[in-house]
Amino acid sequence: TQLLEQSPQFLSIQEGENLTVYCNSSSVFSSLQWYRQEPGEGPVLLVTVVTGGEVKKLKRLTFQFGDARKDSSLHITAAQPGDTGLYLCAGAKSGGSNYKLTFGKGTLLTVNP
């Protein structure tokens, strides 16, 4: 069973602070996707990373895929209340079950004004 461990599970910070959330596995993934989900809504794709060592930036969000494609991190600079939500990482593997995303349990981020 492939597991994606996300940490921390909960994070409450003040507006303007920086934060990093982590997504770790012992398995290798072909790609890893980060989503943000707000209460009562579906996950919204933020980024897909596919190459080991890849870094992608989306405004104040920086995503990194580990060199061995087993882990990823999301760093948010100067967090804002609009960043509040559940951040999910999901990995896809190559091979027979390559349609299947393995989801982490998410990091619930609250940014207080």
Place this chain on the structure above:
Amino acid sequence: DAMVIQNPRYQVTQFGKPVTLSCSQTLNHNVMYWYQQKSSQAPKLLFHYYDKDFNNEADTPDNFQSRRPNTSFCFLDIRSPGLGDAAMYLCATSRNSGGRETQYFGPGTRLLVL
């Protein structure tokens, strides 16, 4: 602009009364997925279609069925909903089923079983 549309957004049904949830997509993607997400948990894949080819996950209860009459539409049928089936149901699509394909989610249908 909506690419994956789910209707209704909220559905209330009675214990044991069949219910159908709807998903449509404007992306012309080959693959459509149905997930169940319970409170504070990750989405759990129920089944998916690659075109007309249906693929059921091994642990999906028989109570859950799906239909895909054409590329754009996919339905989730719950034959006899139980209290434990109350959840958010998410539809997603991807262009193909390769390991580097991105899945795009709809807004979800929240199901309440009374």
